[in-house]
Amino acid sequence: MINNENVMWVEKYRPKYLNQIVDLRHVVESLEAFLRNPNTMPHLLFAGIPGTGKTTAALCIAHELFGDQWKNFTLELNASDERGINTVRDRIKDFSRYGRAGFGKAPFSLIILDESDQMTGPAQTALRRIMETSSRTSRFILICNYSSKIIEPIQSRCATFRFSKLDNKAMVKHIQDIAQKEKLSISEDVAEKIVEYSDGDLRYAINALQTAAAYSGGKIDVKTVSKVVGEASPKQVQIMLVNALNGNFIEARKMMYDLIGQYGFSGSEIVRQMQRELMKLSLLSDYQKAELTNIIGEYDYRLTQGANDDVQLSALLAQFSRFSRSDRGKIVD
Amino acid sequence: MTDDRLWVEKYRPKYVSEIIGNEEAKTTFVNWLEKGKKRKKKAVLLYGPAGVGKTALMNAASNQFGFTIIEMNASDARTEKAINKVGKPATSYAALDQFSAETKGNILFLDEVDGVFGQQDRGGIGAIVKIVKESLVPVVMAANDTDLKKLRPLKKVCLLIRFQPIRIPLIITMLRRICLKENIEAEFEALERIACNSQGDVRSAINDLQSAAAGKKVLRVHDTLFLKSRNKDVGIYEVLKGVFSAESVREAAALINQSRVDYDEFLLSVSDNLPFRYSDPIELAIAYDIVSRADVFRGRVGTENWRLLKYFFNLLAESVTVSPKSFKPFEIIFPPIRIMTLFWTKPKRAKLESICAKIALKCHISRATAKNDMLPFIKTIMEKEKSTPILTWLKLESDEVEYLTNMKKL
Numbered sequence: 001m002i003n004n005e006n007v008m009w010v011e012k013y014r015p016k017y018l019n020q021i022v023d024l025r026h027v028v029e030s031l032e033a034f035l036r037n038p039n040t041m042p043h044l045l046f047a048g049i050p051g052t053g054k055t056t057a058a059l060c061i062a063h064e065l066f067g068d069q070w071k072n073f074t075l076e077l078n079a080s081d082e083r084g085i086n087t088v089r090d091r092i093k094d095f096s097r098y099g100r101a102g103f104g105k106a107p108f109s110l111i112i113l114d115e116s117d118q119m120t121g122p123a124q125t126a127l128r129r130i131m132e133t134s135s136r137t138s139r140f141i142l143i144c145n146y147s148s149k150i151i152e153p154i155q156s157r158c159a160t161f162r163f164s165k166l167d168n169k170a171m172v173k174h175i176q177d178i179a180q181k182e183k184l185s186i187s188e189d190v191a192e193k194i195v196e197y198s199d200g201d202l203r204y205a206i207n208a209l210q211t212a213a214a215y216s217g218g219k220i221d222v223k224t225v226s227k228v229v230g231e232a233s234p235k236q237v238q239i240m241l242v243n244a245l246n247g248n249f250i251e252a253r254k255m256m257y258d259l260i261g262q263y264g265f266s267g268s269e270i271v272r273q274m275q276r277e278l279m280k281l282s283l284l285s286d287y288q289k290a291e292l293t294n295i296i297g298e299y300d301y302r303l304t305q306g307a308n309d310d311v312q313l314s315a316l317l318a319q320f321s322r323f324s325r326s327d328r329g330k331i332v333d
Numbered sequence: 334m335t336d337d338r339l340w341v342e343k344y345r346p347k348y349v350s351e352i353i354g355n356e357e358a359k360t361t362f363v364n365w366l367e368k369g370k371k372r373k374k375k376a377v378l379l380y381g382p383a384g385v386g387k388t389a390l391m392n393a394a395s396n397q398f399g400f401t402i403i404e405m406n407a408s409d410a411r412t413e414k415a416i417n418k419v420g421k422p423a424t425s426y427a428a429l430d431q432f433s434a435e436t437k438g439n440i441l442f443l444d445e446v447d448g449v450f451g452q453q454d455r456g457g458i459g460a461i462v463k464i465v466k467e468s469l470v471p472v473v474m475a476a477n478d479t480d481l482k483k484l485r486p487l488k489k490v491c492l493l494i495r496f497q498p499i500r501i502p503l504i505i506t507m508l509r510r511i512c513l514k515e516n517i518e519a520e521f522e523a524l525e526r527i528a529c530n531s532q533g534d535v536r537s538a539i540n541d542l543q544s545a546a547a548g549k550k551v552l553r554v555h556d557t558l559f560l561k562s563r564n565k566d567v568g569i570y571e572v573l574k575g576v577f578s579a580e581s582v583r584e585a586a587a588l589i590n591q592s593r594v595d596y597d598e599f600l601l602s603v604s605d606n607l608p609f610r611y612s613d614p615i616e617l618a619i620a621y622d623i624v625s626r627a628d629v630f631r632g633r634v635g636t637e638n639w640r641l642l643k644y645f646f647n648l649l650a651e652s653v654t655v656s657p658k659s660f661k662p663f664e665i666i667f668p669p670i671r672i673m674t675l676f677w678t679k680p681k682r683a684k685l686e687s688i689c690a691k692i693a694l695k696c697h698i699s700r701a702t703a704k705n706d707m708l709p710f711i712k713t714i715m716e717k718e719k720s721t722p723i724l725t726w727l728k729l730e731s732d733e734v735e736y737l738t739n740m741k742k743l
Contacts, residue, residue, distance in 0.1 A: 006696070006725065006726070007721075007722045008696065008723060050702075050706070055697050059697065078698070078700075080699040080701055081690075081699050081700050081701075098734040112602070114698070129533075190582060202448060207706075207707065210714070211710045211713050211714050214714045231716070232709040232712070234705070234743045235743070249608055249614065250608055253608070257674045261674040261675055261682070262674070262682065263682075264704075269701070302628070303628075306625070306632040308628050310603060310671050311625060312628060313623035314621060315621035315628075318614075318617050318620075318621035318622075319621070321614045322615050324613045325634045
């Protein structure tokens with residue numbers, strides 16, 4: 001039945017075992033060594049940019065330890081979704097209460113805490129206590145983008161693994177492998193193009209491949225890739241930015257309220273995306289981008305100090321509207 | 334005969350059990366009343382925010398247990414002299430009534446005693462303590478102040494009973510009961526809005542219900558849109574009008590200082606109206622820069638550093654008077670855009686959240702990552718393949734699929 005089979009390729013082709021992981025030889029070897037004698041496995045900390053296989057590696061470990069039963073012995077939590085340390089604590093408590101203290105060759109159950117660098121300092125301190133009290137029966141795998149955002153006491157309790165940006169060649173090969181399994185024809189330069197867009201993020205690359213496949217009749221070319229990548233890149237923030245830069249403040253602000261109201265974005269998320277889109281804008285010189293970046297940075301800071309996201313965002317957009325009126329802000333077409 | 338009393342009067346609780354919420358406070362109070370002469374303390378202070386049932390409890394209890402209330406509103410008579418004038422005779426001769434059989438006796442009830450607390454120069458709190466000590470009958474007092482520091486001196490002589498704001502679901506249930514009795518068919522969202530807006534104040538909730546629903550057969554959300562945070566925004570519209578047409582920072586600052594508007598709502602409204610006030614982008618940017626700094630001070634004020642509030646006020650005043658000469662009358666926008674936007678888009682956000690939660694679960698990612706990284710691709714695929722198997726794989730409900738189909742691409 002279609003329901004049981006993974007339809008999104010990122011899931012369908014997610015490795016189940018460590019030796020299927022793309023690239024990352026050194027990480028995989030150390031992890032395999034732990035798995036040969038699971039008793040020796042410490043808490044783990046995986047750090048690295050998105051789409052480099054941190055979650056995949058954690059799920060692989062779960063698979064290797066518990067086989068098909070892995071879901072019963074693994075608690076997957078995402079720090080950015082749980083509302084606070086109390087929910088995290090409760091979920092972990094509930095999980096360990098069932099006495100799932102291990103199965104097969106593992107004398108413990110596994111707790112995977114994704115995006116753990118989203119937790120505040122105090123929450124991490126509480127997490128450290130939780131790790132201590134439940135360490136007899138569980139092992140933690142903490143996943144984060146930046147290990148520096150994890151407090152020292154936690155870092156010192158974990159074996160840290162850095163997931164560096166994936167090797168382009170390995171990614172190209174992986175994309176071609178998937179294409180072959182899906183009976184698609186894709187030349188090397190098209191695969192390279194996809195990898196180039198992905199900027200080392202394998203999840204992005206696979207999503208782009210699947211979307212391109214939907215738009216082509218079996219043979220994917222560079223044009224289709226560019227088209228779907230363009231289609232799938234968020235445009236609202238970019239349009240808001242351009243509106244503001246053109247002095248169309250009211251329209252820009254309306255879009256800001258759309259982003260907050262309809263899409264539920266927070267102020268800091270919007271500012272982050274503005275910075276990303278700003279760097280992509282071709283109608284500005286590097287010097288102008290630097291000046292605008294400075295402005296964004298200032299308002300991002302005020303956002304953390306202030307009380308109302310939309311006031312700060314409105315103010316930021318107003319600065320952008322003024323910028324185009326100044327001499328430095330002359331936009332070259 | 335039609336009963337055109339205020340609903341707060343009409344539905345005033347007659348028995349203690351009819352008062353909603355604050356179960357613990359109610360029990361403590363009734364226990365104290367029933368103990369009679371064996372009471373450890375002769376006086377009780379009921380304290381908590383307005384409209385949560387302090388006076389209602391007093392009235393219902395005396396009705397139920399047969400006490401006679403001698404009431405005195407302390408805020409009318411603030412000085413020691415005045416208090417003594419009313420309070421003393423009441424507390425002494427009232428004792429005579431204890432011989433009569435119909436009544437269990439008298440209770441002296443001092444409402445709004447916190448009007449007296451801060452006025453030590455007039456001997457306010459000392460006078461209250463004195464009355465309690467000299468009174469021959471039990472004394473019940475009520476105060477809106479929740480600042481325990483101020484209430485502490487009273488602790489020696491009276492039992493302090495704290496009242497909390499009433500929880501929203503309880504208020505909704507009560508509003509529903511009233512609607513039933515008034516033969517009004519009310520939309521749940523309308524009652525919810527009234528209840529939320531009351532912030533736990535039952536009296537204001539009933540008043541709002543009456544002004545929204547009186548004379549109607551059906552109450553819709555639409556009818557409740559006029560509601561804003563109660564009491565706090567008396568004349569916020571007028572204040573906005575005044576500050577935007579002010580001719581100097583001083584004038585604007587004085588206006589803001591005098592008004593008792595809700596700070597956040599006022600800040601949002603200033604921010605909302607700036608683009609209509611300043612047509613010149615440079616002036617607009619300057620004004621917004623100042624408002625942004627005002628907001629930073631709002632953040633610093635938080636709930637305790639109230640002395641920083643003056644900077645917040647002055648910055649706001651400066652933001653509306655960047656160029657007094659360029660002022661032209663314009664249509665003031667109110668209530669704040671954000672509040673309206675968030676209110677109307679709530680169902681949409683909830684749907685998007687639940688879709689993202691499903692993606693997150695399937696793909697081992699956070700809801701934020703699902704929204705930012707996965708959804709754009711899924712949406713793009715949907716544009717080519719309207720009913721892609723991905724949708725069934727995600728176990729999306731039909732309304733969620735419909736929402737995704739019609740959603741504007743991010």
